[in-house]
Amino acid sequence: MTGRAPLLDRIAAVVGPDHVLTDPALTAGYLTDWARRWSGPALAVVRPASTQEVAEVVAACADAGVPVLPQGGNTGLVGSSVPATHPGAAGPPIVVSTRRLTRMDPVDTLSGQVTVGAGVTLAEAQRHASAAGWEYGVDLAARDSATIGGTIATNAGGIRVIAHGMTRAQVSGIEVVLPDGSVASHLAGLAKDNTGYDLAGLFTGSEGTLGIITAARLRLHRPHAPSSVAIIGVATYDEGLDLLHTAAVSGMPLLAAEIIDETGMDLAMRVSGLPWPLAQRHPLVLLLEVPDGGAGDGFDPNVLGERDVVLGLDATDQARLWSYRELQSEAFSSYATDHAGGAAHKLDVSVPLTHLAACSDEIRRRLDGYPGIVAFGVFGHLGDGNIHVEIVGPPADDEGVDLLVLTAIGDYGGSVSAEHGIGRAKAAYLSLSRSPAEIAAMRAIKDALDPQGLMSPGVLFIDSAAG
Ligand SMILES: Cc1cc2nc3c(=O)[nH]c(=O)nc-3n(C[C@H](O)[C@H](O)[C@H](O)COP(=O)(O)OP(=O)(O)OC[C@H]3O[C@@H](n4cnc5c(N)ncnc54)[C@H](O)[C@@H]3O)c2cc1C
Known part of the structure; x- marks a missing residue:
């Protein structure tokens, strides 16, 4: 007699009692999100080690x-990786952690593909590909914790989208456990395979609402040549975009094109102790990475002109320049902890490039005078029209400030989620970016695959929270 609910005993018989966590000291890290904005209870955190175990648990x-x-890896930023607490939420779930699904097959060097388990971290997959002379084309600052399954479930973007596209473009096959516990596996990764619906494409970006991804077949790239990194001061978004355009027409291939505003730079300096990197202050700083063949001459001097620039040619300098960008999310969260006693509002949005400058100005205007704001900054992936708006001050549950930003995005024809997903944070705002017919089609897919509404209730669709 264990004293536990029969469901937990049945699950313990599958995964072993040590992998059914109910002690609050052990489950805490699974029940609050990275940004410390969402938190909720679970019946247990369960850690299966194989696809079969996941299937039996589900x-x-x-x-x-x-x-x-x-x-x-619980690095998601839209509240979908942790249980909900809001009124009407379905009962506490079983959290199924995929971190023990660490299969890593040898790289198939003929096809340039590899099959890995969902719990392999992005950094582990990158190292595995690189050891075989290939490169995985997805990269982001949370690489040491974010998993392959999580990056597929969110269709993660990151810093290499400008060169390789989003995660969906890298997934050639998938294995999933469906909500009834059956396993659908299609991992052959054939270059040509027109045999009906593309389940890999469907599950990429499904945010845990259709099933559990247990493994994936990933497309790899030939490694890019040694690269150079530059940080360049610019006055406006349009000036930054003009520079990207000039680079494109002069044949300068970009591996990354990131933007950080002055507030974000100051906060990154605050957490890192790094100095301001340029000779002068600028409202915006552009970070570009280009391949240079190892000669350090990747940057066309005609593109850089007389601008205020600092170049990183060796690995140490490049890592230092990248750290201003990679520290952004952490820097705003740290400021929120110290000055607002809580979480930063992190809004990931995209806007057509032609409207980026006007939309950013409009967001700033609308936020001006909003009660309680102590810091507001913007950084992101300039080449993709993807900005991350960070707001520190309003309480974590103040959705008014989120709505203000998201409606501005809708007014400029943008997307309320560029790369982080809809999650719980934006479920109420899906209709700002998708039509009623599109939402009805998504709902029909969800209802067909998950008729009981048990997979991640309250994520993506607001009404499924009331189950
Ligand atoms: C510092 C920092 C920087 C970041 N930078 C970027 C960035 O540049 N670009 C970007 O796109 N994101 C970024 N993110 C957000 C986050 O890293 C990504 O969303 C990532 O893809 C989440 O992966 P994860 O393994 O942590 O997933 P989790 O956070 O655990 O889960 C995210 C969602 O995926 C679902 N999920 C997880 N695993 C599975 C699975 N195996 N099967 C089905 N559903 C699953 C969860 O239910 C949840 O809905 C950043 C986050 C941080 C903290």
């Missing part, structure tokens, strides 16, 4: 009518 939950929440 089947047990389906039989018991208990919700299931998949979790990878």
Whole structure:
């Protein structure tokens, strides 16, 4: 007699009692998100080690009518990787952590592909590809914790989208456990395979609402040549975009094109102790990375002109320049902890490039005078029209400030989620970016695959929270 609910005993018989966590000291790290904005209770955190174990855990939950929440590295920024607490939320779920799904097959050097488990971290997959002379084309600052399953479930973007596209473009096959516990596996990764619906494409970006990804077949790239990194001061978004345009027409291939505003630079300097990197202050700083063949001459002097520039040619300098950008999210969160006693509002949005400058000005105007704001900054992936708006001050549950930004994005024809997903944070605002017919089609897919509504209730669709 364990004293536990029969469901937990059934799951413990599958994964072993040590991998059914109920002690608050052990589950805490799984139940609050990275940004410390969302937190909620779970019946247990379960850590299966194989696809078969995931299937048996999900089947047990389906039989018991208990919700299931998949979790990878818990670095998601839209509240979908942790349980909900809001009124009307479905009962506490079983959190299924994928971190023990660490299969890593040898790289298939003929096809340039590799099959890995969902719990392999992005950094581990990158190192595995690189050891075989290939490169995985997704990269982001949370690489040491974010998992392959999580990056697929969110269709993650990151700093290499300008060179390789989003995660969806890198996934050639997928293995998933469906909400009834059955396993759908299609990992052959054939270059040509027109045999019906593209399940890999469907599950990429599904945010845990359709099933649990257990493994994926990834497309790899030939490694890019040694690169150079530059930080360049610019006065406006349009000036930054003009520079990208000039680079493109002069044949300068970009591996990354990131933007940081002055507030973000100051906060990165605050957490790192790094100095301002340029000779002068600028409202915006552009970070570019280009391949240079190892000669350090990747930057066309005609593109850089007489601008205020600092170049990083060796690995140490490049890492230093990149750290201003990579520290952005952490820097705003740290400022929020110290000055607002809480979480930063992190809004990931995209806007057509032609409207980026006007939309950023409009957001700034609308936020001006909003109660309680102590810091506001913008950084992001300039080449993709993807900005991250960070607001420190308003309480974590103040959705008014989020709505203000998202409606501005809608007014400029943008997307309320560029790369982080909809999650819980933006479920109420999906209609700002998708039409009623599109949402009805998505709902129909969800209802067909998950008729009990047990997979990640309240994520993506606001109404499924009331189950
Ligand atoms: C410092 C920092 C920088 C970041 N930079 C970027 C960036 O540049 N670009 C970007 O796109 N994102 C970025 N993110 C957000 C985050 O890293 C990504 O969303 C990442 O893809 C989440 O991966 P994860 O393994 O942590 O997933 P989690 O946070 O655990 O989960 C995210 C979502 O995926 C679902 N999920 C996880 N694993 C599975 C699975 N195996 N099957 C089905 N569903 C699953 C969860 O239920 C949840 O809905 C950043 C986050 C941080 C903290």
